[in-house]
Amino acid sequence: MIFVTGGAGFIGANFVIDWLAHHDEPILNIDKLTYAGNYGTLQALHDDPRHVFACRDIGDRTAMSAIFEQYRPRAVVHFAAESHVDRSIDRPREFIDANVTGTGELLDVARLYWERLSDAERNSFRFLHVSTDEVYGSLSANDAAFTETTPYAPNSPYAASKASSDHIVRAYHHTYGLPTLTTNCSNNYGPYQFPEKLIPLMIQRALSGDALPVYGDGRNVRDWLYVRDHCDAIRTVLARGTPGETYNIGGNNEKTNVEVVHFICDLLDAIKPRESGSYREQIAFVTDRKGHDRRYAIDATKLRRELGWVPRETFASGLSMTVQWYVENGAWLEEIRSGAYRRWNPESILKRA
Structure with a gap:
């Protein structure tokens, strides 16, 4: 089986769902269920024997060691992270604890497990660390895009914590030989994204009749990657990537923030028009x-x-499918808004592990 950390979050849950749609190989899904972890996203898998859920903290060394010994993975796909820049500005320590310390503990448990495997199992084992393009810093309008050799220059506590975890992963490969893979992706969007991020936030607020807040002049540029394309890329890197290497994953879709909001408004105008006027x-x-x-x-x-x-x-x-999904899944958004999604308390699902 493979381990997936953070598999109740946005990208992790999409990866779990897509993996089990393409593979029969089981997944042990490890998620702490912080505010952004939603077990309800995985409800359809609750009785699927290929999906085992463990409500655990990756920084809990004792718990993680026991899980590795019990389930004996052939690979780890590590999504678990605090990821919202605004929150990292307000509470940077939480990001350091989760993204730096948590990743360090998980890596060391994985290393000790890997060192005890047979030669054949050691050769086939992989630890895939999912990171972000934000570790590279900021570009001006005419700068070339980030490559895998772009120097790191993180500018937010979130980006700095992910850069730190990238370096720790690299060190574990260089020092111990642990067969690691690192991916740095651009901005993801798609179904099941927590509505603090730009695209689901704008959809939710538009449908509620609220203001659509755009930072500054709205000209900040991001490269947008549909989440299921990202999942496909991770499966590709896991299967064929070279240990010790880093792979950038992008969508080839640079858009300003205000362009994205305009796209959303125009799609909603066509799919679910207001009584009068445009969502713009x-x-x-x-x-x-x-x-x-x-x-x-x-x-x-x-x-x-x-x-x-x-x-x-x-x-x-990708955006058309995303907006349509949120329009059709208003109940999912409402559970987030009301806090009802937190009903999946650890006691109700620990029996799955």
Whole structure:
């Protein structure tokens, strides 16, 4: 089986769902169920024998050691992280604890487990660490996109914590020989994303008739990657990536924030029109975020050249599916809004592990 950490979060849950749609190999899904972890996203898998859920903290060395010994994975796909930049500005210590200390503990448990495997099992084992393009810092309008050799220059506590974890992963490969893989992805979007992030937040607020807050002048640029394309890329790297290597994953979709909001408004105008006027009328520019990076862009040439991966979705096709999903799944959004999604307390699901 494989281990997936953070598999009740946005990208992790999509990966678990997609994996089990493509593979019969079981998953042990390890998630602490913080505010952004939603076991309800995985409810359809609750009785699937291929999906075992463990409500555990990756920083709990004793618990993680026991899980490794009991389930004996052939690979770990590590999504678990605190990931919202705004929250990292307000509470940086939580990001250091989860992303740096948590990753360090998980790596060391994985190393000790790996060192006791047979030669054949050691050779086939993989530890895939999922990271972000934000570790590279900010680009100006005319700068070349980030490559795997771009120097790290993180600008937020979140980005710094992920950069730190990337370096720890690299060190475990260099020092101990642990067969690690690192992926640095651009901004993800798609179903099941917690509505603090730009795209689901705008959809939710638009449908509720609330203002659509856009930071600063709205000209900050991000490269957008549909989450299921990201899942496909991770499966590709896990299967064929070279241990010790880093692979950038991008969607080839650079858009300003205000362009993204305009796209959302126009799609909603067509799918679920207001009684009068356009959703664009709800856009409101607000004071910019502290230290707001101006532009991110990913050059995924290495992934295409070495492993043959390219994204399937354009921004138009991916966003259209995403907006349609949120319109059709208002109950999921309402559970987030009301806090009802937290009903999945650890006692109700620990029996799964």
